[in-house]
Every structure is written in structure tokens, then in C-alpha cells.
Amino acid sequence: MKTVYMDYAATTYVKPEVLNEMMPYFTEKFGNPSSFYDLSRETSRAIDEARGNIAKALNCETNEIYFTGGGSESDNWAIKGIAYAHKNKGNHIITSKVEHHAVLHTCEYLEKNGFEVTYLDVDEDGFINLKELENAITDKTILVSIMFANNEIGTIQPIKEIGTICRERKIFFHTDAVQAIGNIPVDVKELNISLLSLAAHKIYGPKGIGVLYIKRGIKIDNLIHGGGQERGRRAGTENIASIVGLGKAIGLAVENLDEHAKRMTELRDRLIKGLLTIPYSNLNGPEGEQRLPGNANIGFEFIEGESILLSLDFEGVCASSGSACTSGSLDPSHVLLAIGLPHERAHGSLRLTMGDGTTEEDVDYVIEVLPPIIQRLRNMSPLWEDHLKKGEK
Template sequence: MIYLDNAATTRTAPEVVEAMLPFYTENYGNPSAVYSLGSAGKKAVNEARRTIAAAIGASQEEIYFTAGGTEADNWALKAAAESCRTKGRHIITTKIEHHAILHTCQYLEEKGYEVTYLDVDREGMVKVDKLKAAIRPDTILISVMAANNEIGTLEPVEEIGAIAREKGILFHTDAVQALGQIPLDVEALKVDMLSASAHKLNGPKGVGMLYIRGRTELLPLIHGGAQERRRRAGTENVPGIVGFGAAVRRAMERMEEKAEKERVLRDYLIKRIEEEIPCCRLNGHRERRLPGNVNFSFRFVEGEALVLTLGLKGICASSGSACTSGETDPSHVLRAIGLDDEEAGGSLRMTLSEENTREEIETAADRLKETVQKLREMNYRYKAFLKEMGKSDQ
């Protein structure tokens, strides 16, 4: 098996699992308890909080643990909207956000808020001047992702943050795909809230975090006990949080080396596809993209068939976000960058990790080339295209 779906989830690193295990079997006490079995868990949670805070240039008091990136996104948007409702009811986001943002915005629209969904260019980039023009006197929140989960484009978050800070507007960024992949500094980015998830950087599933800037007024997510400084009640997922901290520490120690390796393999895979498979299009920004992201659209090919056939050949990839698996409509991200239904429907996302080898990428490229050709041979529109071009299908 060749695993090329790391944007969906990553393998939990052995050292992360090792760090978690004692909190299942030995130090299993409730971290709110005063005896030593509980205090060991509390100490470990605080250590993970410090590690994650340091990774993004925050203080540990600004890190709040959640059950994942989706929960963190929901909390940021819903709580910010509610906290600022007396100041206005206008929110700005983009058409290429993760559904955790888009569906939350739709929910807020049902509650009487107005949402502006910004267009992006053909490479998936938000135009800062368009965002600035969309700001109104009643704008209370801007949410723009740091890196797109499907096409890998890196957004101009720092520029947007400067505008939001100048205007006194809360700014949130979904950094689920970015943490551990690219450098993040909340002060430089001027973000008020930042979401992340452990399982995207070799940590466990089911744990995430929301950074909330020190003086930001934000209502609690869950009411109950005093956990997470009374903003998210409920017994902490100690093993998960410990794993998150270990994963972040690991990612920060090897980020530069890891990114360079992934970029080399990524660019080689892109080169082979563009040189050897006709009628394809690279989606996303060619330079400003995540180190391991490769997203292509292939004409005369159905994306789901491509993913399934590659899967039978031992290649794990996807046709878009894992959170939209099973949906029949083309990707909202690909539509937003101007692709028609045929182009969007023939997309393939391959996301690499530091564990991938040159040999694996060679094999993946070979099998992709074979699969695209075989699927096209069964497509009558492709045969008509070849006939029109004066070519045979041999």
C-alpha cells in the first residue's frame, strides 16, 4: 500500500502513541482530582498546552483543547457572533473554506446574521483588496483558512490579519492543514482565534484546539464544570491531549527537513503527471501551496472511479475532502476556482508525507498514468475527442 491521503489523516507516530499509553493504563486519574493519580494527568495536560502554545507564539493560557478542528471552528464562529451581536451581524469568509466553517456560517445566517462569501482566483487565492472592500461598519468577524485542505493554496493570512486588526474586527483562521506543515506565529498573523487538529500531524484523532487571543471576549462552548478555564466543560481527554502535544513537538523539531523532502517529491510527481498524462490541470497555486499537496483534474475521467481503481492497485488517494466523502456533487472548492462540473468531477488529491519514498512516487505515477488511460478508453467522449483531434485511442 502507498498512502497518499495525509490531508485526510496521518499515521499516529510511534513516539506519540508511546507518550499516550501511560495515561490509559497507569496515570488514568481524573485531572481535576487532587490526589497524585489525578495531578499527573493535569501536569501532562499543562505541558502539552505549553508545547502547542510555543509552536504558534502564544501563551499557554490562550490554548483551549477541543474534540477536533470542526468543534474549534464551530466554537470560534458561533461564540464570536454571539459575543459581538450588539456591534453588528455581518461576517466575511470565503467560498473555499472547509464545511466546518461554511455550514456554521449557514447556521448563523438562519439566526439572522449576514455572511459575505468571497470569491477566489483561479489558483484559490483570496484577493485582499476584495476582502477589504467587503468590510462594512457592522462587520464583526472575518474567517479565512491558512491553507486549503483540497488544493493546498496558502492564503495571505498575515495581510488579512493586519486589516482586521486595524478595523477592530475579530479574525479567525482555520489552520487545521497548516499547523506542523508551515511556520505559524499568531502575533505576526494578527489572528484572534486559530483552529487546529492533532490527527493532521501524526497525532491522535478526536482532539484539537482553539487559540483565543488573551483579551478576546468569547462565550463558553460547553457549560458545566470548570475545565478549560470555564470555557469548555467536561473531563479532559488526557491521552489525546498528551498525544497532541507530542505530535506538535515532533512536527516542530523536523518541520523544515520534512517540508523540503515533501516539496521535492511533490514537484517530481507534478512534473511526471504534466509530462505524461494529457488533458490534465494542476489545481491550486503552483508555488504558494502546502509542501505535500498535489491536486489534479483529469478530463474524460470520473474522480470516484479513479480513486476506487487506484485503491484496488494499492494507492490511497482521494477526490477531495475526506469530510465530503460520499457526496456526488463536485467539490465546492474546485467550482470556486472556476472549474466546470466535468473538470471538478475528474479531480484527484494526493497528499504526501515524510514517510513517502521516491520509489513510491514513481509507482504511484505509473499506476495513475495506466488508470487514467484505461478509464478514458471506456469514455465515449474521450473517443470522440480523439477522433476530432485526428488521433486514434492506441
């Protein structure tokens, strides 16, 4: 059976070039970087090289890059680390209602521990209002955490403007850039970013490795305590092979960024145009350049997304109804609810995300198999039956 992978926002495959770079560090070059013999110095140099590649990609210094276990750890560290290190200055944090749960649940945890959190509303396309952000800032505000690009509906936030507001008000600005890296340019200096999270497995690198960028001079509490790795800020023996893989993956991503974005945009627009010919369908999120290149999120009225996913799986299409981190939940997407969709419409949405392995043939296949699936499911739906009875055919 034909397999069409349309869930690159959930994870990507490891590119052969990345895997080849990693392999020696599983077998031959296995020394602990903290030891003092040549075998260990070799792995230490490999980590330094990867750190340099990541710093170059973000336009920062190598000593501002810290390796973590992934995007969720980086988000936790950034938010908890700043909160506890600066609680003497204030206890107020600002975020948005459409953040990844690694940010939202961390903020909820801090609320139970004496901190106050403002959750900014978003408009129908998922954008925060900059004036509302400014109005939410108080003399107790110590951190703003707004994601760079949304993992469900592809909204690219006005990061430079947010960074400028935070810099002028002397507030730390953290952004979850997990979906942005490898899809759009990211320059932490130009954008006035204080802390940034990223993960390797979204850019054709291995799972279980990420980065937290911490601007030089920022005081932050440690999340993990133990040894003196990562210059005393993140304990634990380094995941050498994965660090090397991340360094290679981000280098490839930046090198091919323009070409990748152009092709993904063309495929995205082709897919959206084809699927919006289905009656009672709608695009969730913004159009054009304000949307991630490979992201399409389409709502289909009168049916549920889970049924669409099962039917697509039968046709060999891998997709999702929202974030992979909450795929076990029966609740509608918090992102879709935040942009104003009613529960029944939020339940009927489908996220299709494309990547380097996606072809025009893949897109056309989805455009071919999805309309009959939608019609078949509607024919079994009481909502569709009620709709027809109302004479709104």
C-alpha cells in the same frame, strides 16, 4: 499487495513516539485532573505540559490554548462564539467560498439565525482578493474567517496581510490552520491572528483532539456547557491521553519543520511533474511556495475522479478526490468549482497528499500505475469518444 498511502491531508498515522507518550495515561496515570489527590495532579501537570508545547509552537501564552474535540469543533466554537458574544456590535461575518465545511456550514447556520455572511470569491489558484476583503467590511462586521491553507488544492492564503487588515479595522480574525500546522511556520502574534483552529490527527497525533487558540482578552461565548474545565470555557472531562499525544506531536512537527517541508516539496514537485506528462491533465491550485509542500491536485479531462480512485485502490494506492469529510457526496468539489472549473473537469480531479511515510519509490509507483489507468478509463468514456470524433486527438 503494495500499499502506497497518498492521503495525508485526510489523516496521518500516530507516530510511535507519540503513542509511547500517550500509553501510560490509558492505564497507570488515569486520574481525573479536576480531583485533588496526587494521581489527579499528575494528569493535570501532563495537560499543562502539553498546553505549553502547543503555545510554544504557535508563539502564544499557555492560557490562550483551549482543548477541543477536533478541528470542526474549534471552527464551530470560534465562529459561533464570536458571533453570539458580539452580536450587539454587529451581525456580519466574512469568509471565503473555499473554506472547509466546518466553517461554511457554521456560517450557513448563523445565516438562519439573524447573521449576514459574505462569501468571498477566489481566483483560479484559490486566493482571495485583499481589496475585495477590505471592500466587504462594513460597520457591522465582527469576524473574518479565512483558512490558512486549503485542504484540497494546497493554496496558502496571505494570512499576515489579512491579519493586518482585521487589526486595523478592529475586527476579529479566525483562521482554520488544520492543514498548515506541521507543514509551514505559524506565529499567531506575527500574523495578527485572533483565533486559530488545529487538529492533532493531521500532524501524526491521535484523532478526536484539537485546539482553539483564543487571544487573551477576547470575549467569546461557550459552545459546550457543563463543568469548569478549560478555565470555564469548554466543559467536559479532559481527554488526557490525546492531549498528551497532541503536545508531543506538535513538538515533533515544529522541531522537524524545515526538513519536513523541504522533503515534501521535492516529492510534491516530482509527482506533479510526472503526472502532468499525461495528456489533458492540469494542476489545480498554485505552483511553488504558495502551495502546501505535500499537496498535489491534478485534473484529468474526460473521466471521473471516483473511477480513478477505485482503480488506484486496486493497485494499492490510497488517494482522494477532495475533502475526506465530503467523500460520500456525488457533487463536485466546491473548492474546484470556486476556482472556476466546469463541473465535468471538477469531477475528474485527484488529490494526492504526502507525508513522513512517503518515499521516492511511492511517488514513482504512482507515476507508473496512473497513466494506464487514465487511458483505460478514457477508452470507456463517452466524453473521450466524443472528443476523438471531433478530431481533437
